[in-house]
Amino acid sequence: MSGPLLKVENLTKYYPLGAGILKKRIPVVRAVEDVSFYVEAAETLCIVGESGCGKSTVARLLMRLIEPTSGRVLIDGTDIAGLKKHELRAWRRRMQMVFQDPYSSLNPRLTAGQIITEPVENFERLSRKQRHALAADLLQKVGLAPEIMQRLPTELSGGQRQRLSIARALSLNPSLIILDEAVSALDVSVQAQILNLLMDLQQQMGIAFIFISHDLGVVEHIGRRVAVMYLGRIVELAPCEALFAKPVHPYTEALIAAAPVPDPTRARLDVPVEGEVPSPINPPSGCAFHPRCPLAVERCRMEMPPLVLMADGRVVACHVRAPATYISGQPVEAGDQSLGPMTLS
Ligand SMILES: Nc1ncnc2c1ncn2[C@@H]1O[C@H](COP(=O)(O)OP(=O)(O)OP(=O)(O)O)[C@@H](O)[C@H]1O
Numbered sequence: 001m002s003g004p005l006l007k008v009e010n011l012t013k014y015y016p017l018g019a020g021i022l023k024k025r026i027p028v029v030r031a032v033e034d035v036s037f038y039v040e041a042a043e044t045l046c047i048v049g050e051s052g053c054g055k056s057t058v059a060r061l062l063m064r065l066i067e068p069t070s071g072r073v074l075i076d077g078t079d080i081a082g083l084k085k086h087e088l089r090a091w092r093r094r095m096q097m098v099f100q101d102p103y104s105s106l107n108p109r110l111t112a113g114q115i116i117t118e119p120v121e122n123f124e125r126l127s128r129k130q131r132h133a134l135a136a137d138l139l140q141k142v143g144l145a146p147e148i149m150q151r152l153p154t155e156l157s158g159g160q161r162q163r164l165s166i167a168r169a170l171s172l173n174p175s176l177i178i179l180d181e182a183v184s185a186l187d188v189s190v191q192a193q194i195l196n197l198l199m200d201l202q203q204q205m206g207i208a209f210i211f212i213s214h215d216l217g218v219v220e221h222i223g224r225r226v227a228v229m230y231l232g233r234i235v236e237l238a239p240c241e242a243l244f245a246k247p248v249h250p251y252t253e254a255l256i257a258a259a260p261v262p263d264p265t266r267a268r269l270d271v272p273v274e275g276e277v278p279s280p281i282n283p284p285s286g287c288a289f290h291p292r293c294p295l296a297v298e299r300c301r302m303e304m305p306p307l308v309l310m311a312d313g314r315v316v317a318c319h320v321r322a323p324a325t326y327i328s329g330q331p332v333e334a335g336d337q338s339l340g341p342m343t344l345s
Pocket of ligand 1 (some may be wrong): 015030049051053057214
């Protein structure tokens, strides 16, 4: 199969706030605006950004839990908006999601065995023997003992519950799993175990991940490419190593500067990000980051910067650091396949 597994084109989601009176314009929350990216088979794309920047809305749009205001989501080149009911069912098997809080996402009345076989049983009837074999296999894949099968979620630790959520997501043999803050509620040592489990599963089963997190330490550990979001838009998308070694967008730089440094030999950047994230109901003109940006110039207040392809393969939306004339004046989309796998030499 040529082309990426998943392609997102100009995805936009506005949440209307209340009903309009007569023809009065209804205010909207601009949760996601003009977001484009792609995910290749068996890779991990991370999405990072502060709370409220639109990460979870992107996840919900990809899972079709909510409908976009505009834009497209293509899986293997097919627009999921145009799928018929039976095609949608087949597609749903291919994309699964793991949430932050396994307390609320796992049915407390079902045993671990029932929880992990339930998605398959929505599609096909299983005999008792088949159900047991499937549960045992999935438990083993995520490093849980077979005895866990009869336990309820409340009888398990946070790490065990998250392994169970991953086993459930794996049960349909998906091509892509979206993990929304999936390790954020766990202790650091348990986080590391789950991240290592995910990387092993990716290698063994060729699954792609979209890993959503506000924790840059975690992202650096697991990501191949990273998309940085600010107020609903991607402001930088780069290979993970390059992003952490040399962030280009001032917001990325500030995020990395503010994150705890796991490697003390790495220099800490001195770029504090001041002020609050502006309201997505009434975002600033031009570049949404300009009120907090130490580098802002007049143009940043006036014009929205396009995503521009830099010489090293990343895309950045910044008038100062990535002026649109940087490469033959050609702004590009982050999902543009001409960017290739975006590896830096
Ligand atoms: N159903 C909704 N109605 C109105 N506004 C919403 C709705 N869901 C989300 N929002 C708003 O959309 C914006 C993006 O929210 P989203 O949850 O996608 O951000 P996030 O980056 O995932 O944040 P967090 O990490 O805190 O979950 C926020 O301003 C949020 O308040």
